[in-house]
Amino acid sequence: MDLSLAGDKRFLKLNELEEIRDDAYESSRLYKEKTRKWHDQHIRNKSFKVGDKVFLFNLRLCLFSGKLKSKWSGPFVISKTTPYGSFKLDADGNKFMVNGHRLKHYFCKEEVGLIECIMLDPLNPKPPP
Structure with a gap:
């Protein structure tokens, strides 16, 4: 076999x-671009104010095997906000800073409604007036 032919081959x-x-680098770049665009479209902007009640995502509970345990703890009250997305939470006098990505709003009704109880008498089919 000729060495020049082998070299050319x-x-x-x-x-x-x-x-x-x-081609692989280009394909990888296009894939990353598409996933970044999809991710950015599905981000929900959360805005918290001082005094809002929030839940805190607890990372430590994920380590234990308990699929029925809640991963959210709280509610906590926001006592201070920073321009960089971290918040100071107040929990029974203890204050600590957390990242805003670990928070979600806590919506509750402050008013408790009245519960109406109707006693049913099996001997008397008429309801009380």
């Missing part, structure tokens, strides 16, 4: 390998 294979590598 090897050179063509190396060029082909570089083209395949460039």
Whole structure:
């Protein structure tokens, strides 16, 4: 076999390998671009104010096997906000800073409604007036 022919063949294979590598990089770049765009479209902007009640995502509970345990603890009251997305929470006099990504709003009704109880008498089919 001629050495120059073998060298040319090897050179063509190396060029082909570089083209395949460039195509893989381009494909990877396009995939990352699409996933970044999809992720950015599905981000919900949360805005918290001082005095809001929030739940805190508890990362430590994920370590224990308990699928019925709640991963959210709280409610806590926001006592201070920072411009960088962290918040100071107040829990029974203890204050600590957390990242805003670990919080979600706590919605509750402050008013408790009245519960109406109707006694049913099996002997008397008429309801009381």
